[in-house]
Structure formats: C-alpha cells, structure tokens
Amino acid sequence: MLAEPEAPTTSAASAVASAIAARRWPKPGPGLMASLFLSDSLARALLAPVIPLEALRHFGTERNASMMVAAAGIMGVVATFAIPALVQRWRPRRVYLGAIALLVIAPAVTQGQKPSAPAGKEISLRPPFTQRSRSVGFPWEGQLVRGLRVRASRYVRYVPEYASAGRFYGTWQLTQLIERAARRVAERRPGARLSLGELSDKQGGDIGGHNSHESGRDADIGFFMTRTDGRPQGSSTFVQFDARGRAMAPHGGLRFDDVRNWELVAKLVDDSDARVQYIFVSHGIRQRLLREAARVNAPASVVSRAASVMVEPAHGNPHRSHFHVRIYCPPSDRPSCLEVGPYWAWYPGTPPAPQDGAPPLERAALALGMPLSSATN
C-alpha cells in the first residue's frame, strides 16, 4: 500500500516521517496517557511563571503571549506522540482525539475551580475559557458579555449601600486587577479591606446613577479610612473628604488613609496585566496622594503614572468620596470593545485605530473625564 523508503535508515526523523506518511498511530496505554498529561502539565507549570509579563512587553499583546504558551503545549503533545511512534505501536486515532480533548478540557476545569490565584502568584496569563469575558462598545454605551463578579473576601468588602444591587461585574481584566490590588494593600498594610462600590451589571448596559459603568471596565472603589486614632474604619456608604483629608459631614472624625490609598493607586497604575486609563478623583485627594508618594520615596515611574492617570473631572462629580477606575479595552476584546484616548505610552501594545462613527460630543466629554451630570460617579 505504501512504498518503503528506498534506503531505510534508523534516524528518528525518518521514522517519524514514515509513521506520519503511513497514517498510523501509536498504541495508547496508561504509560502513554500519563506521559501526555505529565508533559502538558510540566509545560504549563514551567511557562506560566516565566512568560507573563516579559511576554507582554516583548510580544505586545496578551493574545500573542497566550498563543505562545498554546504553541508550546502543542509541541509538547506532538513530541509525546512522536516518541511512541518510534517504537512502532499503532492504534486508531479516535483514542488520540479523546486524549487531546482531555488535555484541553482538564486544565480549564481545574482552573475554573480556583476563583482567585494563590497568594504570591499574581499573574493570570489568560482566563480559563469558562471565564472569557468581553467588553462591548464604549464605557458609556456598551454591554458586558460573560461578566465576572468580584467576590467579597478577606481583602474585599462590598460597601453596604451598594451590596443589594449586586453590580459587581466586570471583565476578567478589571476583576482580577481589583483582587490583586486589594490583596497587595492587605499584605503590605494589614488591617483593612478594600471597599468596593459599583462596577457593572452582569450583562452590562445602562445602570442608574452612573453615566458609564456599562461595559465592565469601570469600578468605583471607596477610600481607605481611619479613625482619629489611626485604626482602619469601614463605612456603610462612600464618605467625602476634603483636601486636608478630613471627612465631610455627616462623617466627622474619619480621616483619609494616605498610606493605604497610595498603596492602592500605586498598584493600580503598576499592574502588569490590566491597563488603567483613568482614576477619577478630586484634585485635593490627588495632591495628597502625590505628597504621600514623595514621602515614601515611591519609584519615579509609578509617581508619574499616577500623576497622569488621576484626574478630577472638569464638570459634575469631583469624586471626593471614591476612586473611579477605568481600564482600557483588553486587546483581545477589540474591535468590538471601543474607547477613545488618551493612550498612555508606558503600556505595551498599540492603540486602536480611530473609530468610525465618533461618539457624540457629550459622550466623548465623559470619556475624557468631563462628566456632564452630577449623577456621574
């Protein structure tokens, strides 16, 4: 049926080539299955801690980095197939298709059981496919597909005023960013949890009280606060602070927690995965935080990022009671995810081409940090 090679050799390459040409498949067995899983797991374990950030910087997008890991995994699988092929044991290919399906499904299932990464492992290179969210449209006119919920935890509390509405959904990138930032603050400055206000509805879209928060890329985060004796204090609602860090009525006696709030901002602008476009916050609070950054000798690059990203909206709510964090479209969500500049130069990747059908003026104004209504928060 198939011609033998003219001059049979014992080289591995020709054995593989003839096995492929003969369309014969190695015989499966427990040993082969075990080695398949082992090589795949090994590849993932070795690559995951090494690749993430440097890959992002080198390859420009997280999609490219993901493809690299996938390619490495496939090469591992191919190698595992090729070795038994050399010992000439053959079986029907459907067994192998089953094995490949298992290899694909098993890691996704096991990852799905772990809602948050273990401490110390900050980077999630890509979400399991059960958690692939998608941001659609603009923050002020959009939807959220397969939104993920930020859960209350040792590091995160829901601000009670917003708990019942349950609008704690965002993209994978935003929810992971918040969890990483909350954990960072709690680890470095133990004793307080991050106070979470509203993000988006599970499916995104218009929600009352906000002009944006529609596409899973906006989050309101309450300030860390202390009592006058310096001990952390939560509140059932957002609390407004003046430029001197004192709570406004009716919350007298509370103080703005410079230390923890700066830790939070520093982490947000220096995260290695999610890319923050804005942190809307009042001018007075912004100045306090930059002074705190100078006091603790924060790295110059972090300070300049924070100074760029923190903006008091020109109209409407000056954001004296919370941070409003907005992230860029994850590259993988383009082109259905839409945004307008500015694009900060320190982030990897290329800004998207200008959108067809530019947003109406008032919408663009909102995106540029100029809310037109006092309802914006």
Ligand SMILES: [Zn+2]
């Ligand atoms: Zn907001």
